[in-house]
Amino acid sequence: MESNFPYRxxxxxxxxxxxxxxxxxxxxxxxxxxxxxxTEMKRLYQSQVRVLEVQxxxxxxxQGAHLRDKDNRKPALTQHHLDVEPxxxxxx
Numbered sequence: 001m002e003s004n005f006p007y008r009x010x011x012x013x014x015x016x017x018x019x020x021x022x023x024x025x026x027x028x029x030x031x032x033x034x035x036x037x038x039t040e041m042k043r044l045y046q047s048q049v050r051v052l053e054v055q056x057x058x059x060x061x062x063q064g065a066h067l068r069d070k071d072n073r074k075p076a077l078t079q080h081h082l083d084v085e086p087x088x089x090x091x092x
Contacts (some may be wrong), residue, residue: 005007013025
């Protein structure tokens, strides 16, 4: 974030958990454009969320492909397998 506003001092003032979200309080110079900083923070956050979503989707896709490959290697039961006569074992 500081790389986008190198002439400003930005530091984390507090982190707060609120229900299903985290709030990040920032300390900035009094003259800072707080609206621009907030907009940039949201943009960076959304960008990082999208990167994580793409990585997660790729993992799921690879796992699904792996499971499908595993299933394709299993011998399939055919009608021939199901029509086998029982083997008599004689009296016990």
